[in-house]
Amino acid sequence: MxxxxxxxxxxxxxxxxxxxxxxxxxxxxxxxxxxxxxxxxxxxxxxxxxxxxxxxxxxxxxxxxxxxxxxxxxxxxxxxxxxxxxxxxxxxxxxxxxxxxxxxxxxxxPDIRIPFHHEMAYVPxxxxxxxxxxxxxPGSGGETPIVLSHTIYKKMNKRHPEFVARLEEHGLTNKRIINDEDHSSSFTGKGWKSTYMTDDKNTAEKRAASLETKLEWMENGLKVTTGPLAAIRFDERNQRKTWFNNLAICKTCPMNGKVDDHDTYVELGNGDLVPDDVKEYILNIMEEECVVIxxxxxxxxxxxxxxxxxxxxxxxxxxxxxxxxxxx
CATH class of the missing domain: 3.60.130.10 (Clavaminate synthase-like)
Structure with missing residues (x-):
């Protein structure tokens, strides 16, 4: 044809x-x-x-x-x-x-805002x-904003070069505590059974290990730790670095350890926390640079x-x- x-x-x-x-x-x-x-x-x-x-x-x-x-x-x-x-x-x-x-x-x-992220950047x-x-x-709102990752990297490296250097050196570690079932009240609310597509703990551990993820079973939940993984990647086709991580979508404070929190936490691969002013700047430049159609x-x-x-x-x-x- x-x-x-x-x-x-x-x-x-x-x-x-x-x-x-x-x-x-x-x-x-x-x-x-x-x-x-x-x-x-x-x-x-x-x-x-x-x-x-x-x-x-x-x-x-x-x-x-x-x-x-x-x-x-x-x-x-x-x-x-x-x-x-x-x-x-x-x-x-x-x-x-x-x-x-x-x-x-x-x-x-749908009335919850989901911050900028690369899909599944928290696993390899x-x-x-x-x-x-x-x-x-949509009748109103509900758009899917998009932003070029290399632009975010360039602006971050210009404003916070020391942090970006540490990020490139150590990567990011993602942590969260979840329980058995999904919780649709959170945009990161999947339980461990649907996350690893099994109700068998041994199978879940094997699948998690293949994703560089460690599972720690708790009395009322499961602690999930992934990484550290690279947070800055190199786009070989276009010969430039990209801001390939989900830092904007995660909490940067210490974990509170509550099973019903349903939030994801992130820290540098060496255990250091992300400074508040860095997180604030990331969110601001993403909003400034994005396209919303x-x-x-x-x-x-x-x-x-x-x-x-x-x-x-x-x-x-x-x-x-x-x-x-x-x-x-």
């Missing part, structure tokens, strides 16, 4: 110019003509090398105006790209399978690509998880239904 010049790049008001050439972030693609879903799938397969190149250049592609109307359509889009599926073993967010390779996005209360086996699909657009029904967003952090703004007016798929 011929696809011709099926994709065209368009502009939306929220995009921001990046770098010396002012290339817009993210890339936004629309169809050149009205088309059927089968043609869209075939165009993805035929033009996948160009789409991947664009993704690696820009960090995010937003597909807008394409005939994607259901979770099944979204699953077919993901499969058309042909990226291997990334398992969610060790993942902290409550999620539910919808169909095929498609899951709900984080199921914590993280996805490299993320797909999001707007099944039902309101969702429209049918939108598909493809994110390079190695280059881009994402977040979630509080939903101000329901409804909202965003689905996700993780890829290696």
């Amino acid at each position: 011929a696809t011709g010049n099926f994709f065209q790049e368009v502009e939306v008001p929220e995009q921001k110019p990046q770098g010396t050439h002012g290339v817009l972030f993210p890339a936004v693609l629309s169809p050149t003509t009205n088309t059927k879903f089968t043609v869209f799938k075939e165009a993805i397969r035929v033009q996948k090398p160009w789409l991947e190149s664009l993704l690696n250049e820009r960090g995010v592609i937003l597909f807008r105006g394409f005939p994607v109307t259901s979770p099944s359509d979204f699953n077919n889009v993901v499969e058309a790209f042909g990226f291997p599926e990334a398992p969610y073993v060790g993942g902290q967010a409550p999620r539910t399978k919808v169909i095929g390779r498609i899951y709900t996005a984080n199921e914590s209360p 086996n993280f996805p490299t690509k993320l797909f999001f699909f707007c099944e039902e657009e 309101p969702w429209k029904k049918g939108d598909v967003m493809l994110v390079n998880n190695m280059m881009v952090l994402h977040a979630r703004k509080p939903l101000l007016k329901p409804p909202r239904s965003i689905l996700a798929s993780l890829c290696k």
